[in-house]
Structure formats: structure tokens, C-alpha cells
Amino acid sequence: MNSILTINNLTKKFGYLTAVKDLSFTINKGNVYGILGPNGSGKSTTLGIVLNVVNKTSGSFKWFDGNVSTHDALKKVGAIIERPNFYPYMTATQNLKLVCKIKGVDYAKIDEKLEIVGLLDRKDSTFKTYSLGMKQRLAIASALLNDPEILILDEPTNGLDPQGIHQIREIIKQIATKGTTILLASHLLDEVEKVCSHVIVLRKGVKLYSGRVDEMISSHGFFELKSNQNEKLIELLHNHPSFDKVVVTPDLITAFLKEPMKSEDFNSFLFDKNIILTHLVQRKESLEEQFLQLTDNQ
The missing domain is CATH 3.40.50.300 (P-loop containing nucleotide triphosphate hydrolases)
Structure with a gap:
């Protein structure tokens, strides 16, 4: 170059x-x-x-x-x-x-x-x-x-x-x-x-x-989740090898991926575990989120 x-x-x-x-x-x-x-x-x-x-x-x-x-x-x-x-x-x-x-x-x-x-x-x-x-x-x-x-x-x-x-x-x-x-x-x-x-x-x-x-911004993104069985869902996320971090707020669960995963595959997996989602959105981390993580570590 x-x-x-x-x-x-x-x-x-x-x-x-x-x-x-x-x-x-x-x-x-x-x-x-x-x-x-x-x-x-x-x-x-x-x-x-x-x-x-x-x-x-x-x-x-x-x-x-x-x-x-x-x-x-x-x-x-x-x-x-x-x-x-x-x-x-x-x-x-x-x-x-x-x-x-x-x-x-x-x-x-x-x-x-x-x-x-x-x-x-x-x-x-x-x-x-x-x-x-x-x-x-x-x-x-x-x-x-x-x-x-x-x-x-x-x-x-x-x-x-x-x-x-x-x-x-x-x-x-x-x-x-x-x-x-x-x-x-x-x-x-x-x-x-x-x-x-x-x-x-x-x-x-x-x-x-x-x-x-x-x-x-090449992270694998995250899922935003809601379910009527939140406790069971949170426990499963913490034990799942594909997830790096789980953030829980009163109205939303955010699960950060450490490897690629399609939303339909994840939904199917949860369904097999008898967990029904009422909300599922897959997002990429923005440059802002990456920047804040970078500067927070300084």
C-alpha cells in the first residue's frame, strides 16, 4: 500500500x-x-x-x-x-x-x-x-x-x-x-x-x-430477550457456552454472544427447553458500545 x-x-x-x-x-x-x-x-x-x-x-x-x-x-x-x-x-x-x-x-x-x-x-x-x-x-x-x-x-x-x-x-x-x-x-x-x-x-x-x-465492531452482537420464564432463561444463558455476558434489567435480558449464532437457531433451542420467548431481537454492537468498552478499560 x-x-x-x-x-x-x-x-x-x-x-x-x-x-x-x-x-x-x-x-x-x-x-x-x-x-x-x-x-x-x-x-x-x-x-x-x-x-x-x-x-x-x-x-x-x-x-x-x-x-x-x-x-x-x-x-x-x-x-x-x-x-x-x-x-x-x-x-x-x-x-x-x-x-x-x-x-x-x-x-x-x-x-x-x-x-x-x-x-x-x-x-x-x-x-x-x-x-x-x-x-x-x-x-x-x-x-x-x-x-x-x-x-x-x-x-x-x-x-x-x-x-x-x-x-x-x-x-x-x-x-x-x-x-x-x-x-x-x-x-x-x-x-x-x-x-x-x-x-x-x-x-x-x-x-x-x-x-x-x-x-x-466485529463482535458477534447480542440478543435482547423477554420471556414469561425469566429465571429459567437467565440460568440457561449463564450456563450456555456461546454467551459471554448476560445483563438483566427489570424489563429486558441482554445476552452477549462470543461466537456466531442465528436468532432462529437460538429460538428453536429455547423452545426445545420449554422456554417460550415473548421478545427476541438480534443486534450488532455499535461503534459507540465498543468505544465505551475501550475507554472504560483505561
């Missing part, structure tokens, strides 16, 4: 505070990566370091094969790490023309990128008339003007309404299908689960997990 960014033992201290601690991971071409963690976990600091706006304390990082300077490598990077900042009384096209001049990009790219983010029909509207979601989409268009190999987004849906969030996520997925590598920082588990192929989980600057999203 072609690596786009390699981070080795990266550490950043602000006085007594360690914002990023001994962090290592690799971003490979053609994937969508999420850096996931609560506020203060070191996500933005990590992005700031690799984009040369924050100085590292120790460790190293290299772009691409490591044979180009960070300054030259960043010419192949598109990034949005702050609120969109354009001239309010200029149109989208006029604002993007300024970006083209700075980046040395042909004006012909403007309409192409505005179409990707769904703003072509508003290209002659001034920036101040845009909604927050439209402003964010214009920022993405701006970051795409130089056809970057990787697009870096810091909390891309922050402050947006549900429709705006949906639009940004769909745009990110669309950009990814065209082969652009994406690295986004988010505190939203739902965002990472829906958009990303890979995830790096941070907590207080320390990496807790790095790998594919589907591998992180």
Missing part, C-alpha cells in the same frame, strides 16, 4: 500538559480515516503538527515517501482545520479565484469543485448569504481546488443542523469514491461509523485503538 502519512512516536507538550503522547499510525492511500476522541483528546493538535502549524515536542512524521519537504508535500494536501474564512461581500466564484491565485490553480477548476459540493447554482451569491452548511461546503470546494491526494477535515460537521450534517457526510463519501484519501477528526462516533473505513481512537493524547472500523 502507498502510505500518504506516517507518524512515529509523536509527542506534544504544552507546559505541564501532554496533548499528544507517543502517537504512531499510518495513513494509506485510498481510505477514509477518522481520528476519534472527545474534546481535549489531541485530535486537532495532531492535525496541526502534520500541517506545520503546531511544533512537535518529539517524535517524527513524514509525508508520502519521506523524500519531499513538508512544505512541498503540503502542496498535495487539502485541509480545513478552522471555521471557513472567506470575504463576506464577494461571491463564491470570486472567493475561489483568490484561492486559485494563491495555489497556482487554473480558474477552470472552480465550477468543477462547486458542482461536487452542490453549490454550482449559488456560485454568484455572496458568501454572507450562505448558511453555515453552505459555508462549510464552500470550504471543502476550496480545499479540493489543487486536486489534493489527501483531504484533511477537523470536525467537518460541527454546529450544523441534521440536513447540513447529512450533506457534508455524503460529499465526503463521494470524494472518497474518486480515490482521494481522507483524514477527518471527530468526536462523533456516529460520523466515524458512517463515513470512515479506518479509525484511530484517542483519549487524552494516547492511542487506544487503530485499525478498520468494521474490525472494531
Whole structure:
């Protein structure tokens, strides 16, 4: 795999505070990566370091094969790490023309990128008339003007309404299908689960997990159960080798699987034991449940 960014033992201290601690991971071409963690976990600091706006304390990082300077490598990077900042009384096209001049990009790219983010029909509207979601989409268009190999987004849906969030996520997925590598920082588990192929989980600057999203949520799931013979059912679950953990609440029994099992096979098994279920739902553990288990162990 072609690596786009390699981070080795990266550490950043602000006085007594360690914002990023001994962090290592690799971003490979053609994937969508999420850096996931609560506020203060070191996500933005990590992005700031690799984009040369924050100085590292120790460790190293290299772009691409490591044979180009960070300054030259960043010419192949598109990034949005702050609120969109354009001239309010200029149109989208006029604002993007300024970006083209700075980046040395042909004006012909403007309409192409505005179409990707769904703003072509508003290209002659001034920036101040845009909604927050439209402003964010214009920022993405701006970051795409130089056809970057990787697009870096810091909390891309922050402050947006549900429709705006949906639009940004769909745009990110669309950009990814065209082969652009994406690295986004988010505190939203739902965002990472829906958009990303890979995830790096941070907590207080320390990496807790790095790998594919589907591998992180590759547990065998659980059954939600109700029965008129709950005591008998609970005893059977505790003695059954296929179940790892059983959680009992007044109105529901949740049985976590440690190996694959179909709901119809389980229902049939219980029926043979003279246990009739009044409720049976099989679910997969969400990324949120996995994340909470991961952070609870720290």
C-alpha cells in the first residue's frame, strides 16, 4: 500500500500538559480515516503538527515517501482545520479565484469543485448569504481546488443542523469514491461509523485503538430477550457456552454472544427447553458500545 502519512512516536507538550503522547499510525492511500476522541483528546493538535502549524515536542512524521519537504508535500494536501474564512461581500466564484491565485490553480477548476459540493447554482451569491452548511461546503470546494491526494477535515460537521450534517457526510463519501484519501477528526462516533473505513481512537493524547472500523465492531452482537420464564432463561444463558455476558434489567435480558449464532437457531433451542420467548431481537454492537468498552478499560 502507498502510505500518504506516517507518524512515529509523536509527542506534544504544552507546559505541564501532554496533548499528544507517543502517537504512531499510518495513513494509506485510498481510505477514509477518522481520528476519534472527545474534546481535549489531541485530535486537532495532531492535525496541526502534520500541517506545520503546531511544533512537535518529539517524535517524527513524514509525508508520502519521506523524500519531499513538508512544505512541498503540503502542496498535495487539502485541509480545513478552522471555521471557513472567506470575504463576506464577494461571491463564491470570486472567493475561489483568490484561492486559485494563491495555489497556482487554473480558474477552470472552480465550477468543477462547486458542482461536487452542490453549490454550482449559488456560485454568484455572496458568501454572507450562505448558511453555515453552505459555508462549510464552500470550504471543502476550496480545499479540493489543487486536486489534493489527501483531504484533511477537523470536525467537518460541527454546529450544523441534521440536513447540513447529512450533506457534508455524503460529499465526503463521494470524494472518497474518486480515490482521494481522507483524514477527518471527530468526536462523533456516529460520523466515524458512517463515513470512515479506518479509525484511530484517542483519549487524552494516547492511542487506544487503530485499525478498520468494521474490525472494531466485529463482535458477534447480542440478543435482547423477554420471556414469561425469566429465571429459567437467565440460568440457561449463564450456563450456555456461546454467551459471554448476560445483563438483566427489570424489563429486558441482554445476552452477549462470543461466537456466531442465528436468532432462529437460538429460538428453536429455547423452545426445545420449554422456554417460550415473548421478545427476541438480534443486534450488532455499535461503534459507540465498543468505544465505551475501550475507554472504560483505561
